[in-house]
Amino acid sequence: MRIFDPHIHMTSRTTDDYARMAAAGVAAVVEPSFWLGQPRTGPSSFTDYFDSLVGWEPYRAAQFGVVHHATIALNPKEANDPRCRPVLDLLPRYLDKDRVVAVGEIGYDSMTPEEDDAFERQLALAVEHELPALVHTPHRDKAAGTRRTLDLVKASGLEPGRVAVDHLNEVTVGLVHGSGCWMGFSIYPETKMSPPRMVELLRRYGTERVLVNSAADWGVSDPLLTLETAREMLAAGFDEDDVDQVMWRNPVEFYGQSGRLDLSAVTGAAEPTFAGSSIKRGGE
Amino acid sequence: MTPPERLRAALRDTPHAAWLEQALAEPGRFTRSFAAAGRRTGRAPLPGAPGWTADEAVRALLLESLPPGRAAAEAHDLYRHGDADEKRAVLKALPMLPAGADALPVTVPLLRDAIRTNDARLLAAALGPYAAHLDQAAWRQAVLKCVFMGVPLSEVDRLDERADAELAAMLAAFAAEREAAGRPMPGDAAALLGRLTGDRTPEET
Numbered sequence: 133m134r135i136f137d138p139h140i141h142m143t144s145r146t147t148d149d150y151a152r153m154a155a156a157g158v159a160a161v162v163e164p165s166f167w168l169g170q171p172r173t174g175p176s177s178f179t180d181y182f183d184s185l186v187g188w189e190p191y192r193a194a195q196f197g198v199v200h201h202a203t204i205a206l207n208p209k210e211a212n213d214p215r216c217r218p219v220l221d222l223l224p225r226y227l228d229k230d231r232v233v234a235v236g237e238i239g240y241d242s243m244t245p246e247e248d249d250a251f252e253r254q255l256a257l258a259v260e261h262e263l264p265a266l267v268h269t270p271h272r273d274k275a276a277g278t279r280r281t282l283d284l285v286k287a288s289g290l291e292p293g294r295v296a297v298d299h300l301n302e303v304t305v306g307l308v309h310g311s312g313c314w315m316g317f318s319i320y321p322e323t324k325m326s327p328p329r330m331v332e333l334l335r336r337y338g339t340e341r342v343l344v345n346s347a348a349d350w351g352v353s354d355p356l357l358t359l360e361t362a363r364e365m366l367a368a369g370f371d372e373d374d375v376d377q378v379m380w381r382n383p384v385e386f387y388g389q390s391g392r393l394d395l396s397a398v399t400g401a402a403e404p405t406f407a408g409s410s411i412k413r414g415g416e
Numbered sequence: 417m418t419p420p421e422r423l424r425a426a427l428r429d430t431p432h433a434a435w436l437e438q439a440l441a442e443p444g445r446f447t448r449s450f451a452a453a454g455r456r457t458g459r460a461p462l463p464g465a466p467g468w469t470a471d472e473a474v475r476a477l478l479l480e481s482l483p484p485g486r487a488a489a490e491a492h493d494l495y496r497h498g499d500a501d502e503k504r505a506v507l508k509a510l511p512m513l514p515a516g517a518d519a520l521p522v523t524v525p526l527l528r529d530a531i532r533t534n535d536a537r538l539l540a541a542a543l544g545p546y547a548a549h550l551d552q553a554a555w556r557q558a559v560l561k562c563v564f565m566g567v568p569l570s571e572v573d574r575l576d577e578r579a580d581a582e583l584a585a586m587l588a589a590f591a592a593e594r595e596a597a598g599r600p601m602p603g604d605a606a607a608l609l610g611r612l613t614g615d616r617t618p619e620e621t
Contacts, residue, residue, distance in 0.1 A: 179497070186499035191535050228451035229499045392455055 133375065134398075135358050136160040138383035139266070139298060139318065139345035142189055142200065143181075144168075149348070149355050150196035156359045159398045162387060163189060164203040164237045164266050167210055169350050175219040178206070179226075186229045199397050201387065203236035203266050204229075211250035212242070220253060227261040233390040234258070236266025237298070240277045243270065248284070255288035264294040264389050266316075269304060278304040282311050294389055296343055299324055302333065309337055314386055318347035319357040327357065327364040334365065339377050343386060420480045420512045423473045426464030432457040436474045440481055450478055450494055454501050468508070475505035480512045488519035495526050500535060507541035524549050531558045540571040547573060556583045563590060563605040570604065576611065584612035 135158045142150070142163050153161075163185055165178075172178060185202040193200035204226040210216040226232060235258040240247050258265040267285070270277035278297065285295050297308045298316030301324065308315050317333070318324045330344060348355040362375045387393050417425065427433045435456050439449035457470040465473055482490050491513055495506040507530055510523055527550055530542035543558055550558070559572055559579070569575055587609040591601045601609075609615070
């Protein structure tokens, strides 16, 4: 089974996770830029983070045979901090990078005017840089936030098929299904969405335009819940092809719209690397 | 042929040459072209230019085209905001940058930055011909780091010419640590140590 996790924060994960993911068939990941738990206080700590997402982290992932791409944005939470907002002017440079396959995570946290402005400006950047957009929906007041998200997307001129609206649940999925946007689901051990509930939603809404991710980060989360969901799908009567569509072909199709998804390392063509590395200490 | 001429010759009659020409004709989009080079030309090794990939070659020629007064500052900026492939291309292009000795305070720190990283590809790229501008202490540490990280010593420019007794002592100490840990010393490092101390290498015994 091949798995593409379309939303996972590998910066917060260990090499043990990479090894377990690779062994489980997770051959490709997209790491959206987001907040780090600890608030940042200025643009340069964002650019150091972005540098890591297009520099060190793909290199680290490659040591384990995992292909890594990123999405770049000012996240909704920190869009409210005037000390962080100047990073909006630095985004265009990063949105030109080879391994950046979308603008994201953008969207709403508390639905403030500052968030409206940052969201709108970054949707415009997606249009300008010919990139899809990955949109986070809020933890609180999720249904209202999702409606407002879809209104803003519509006004932006970005095609719905180039937008993924993430962290959906039973209450919000219908809104997004009707909009033509991609439906993202984050499978968490306790909150957001569970594998059995996910399978039920796949029964109701089908396997098209669906992205299933672990959204694993520095909180309680599990990078193998994509695999768990795939197994749950098979147990519920979905076939291997359905699983491959949801777990591999869908994310490839969504992020492939960037024209920058490079899966040659998975499909066979080798990139130049050296045998040893300082991550797999000992050169095994 | 100079190194840029060699790259230009290797690119001739490939679609990359046309793309490069177009990029050079739009100086206002220089930074965007430099970033996009990888997906425009691909990252395959360039036949006719051993050690170079297509994206590295066009990026190097973009840098080489800059006016002398701006080249070093531009290289520094592209490295600072570059992804790993862009950084590697900047490092490899440094010897062909149209800049004199007065640029060294701007360019040599890029080598030092690359040597501090744990990215084997950046470390190797920092030890090309431009490493002539590194002082001997920094160069020795970088060579030892190659051994530690498994970067082949064949990547190091002028290795035998520059290797000295101090490097031999460092390699011998490293070999002793490895032996104590029951782990092998990389063959190319053992061979270098042998050449420096006049001993036969393990491979030869």
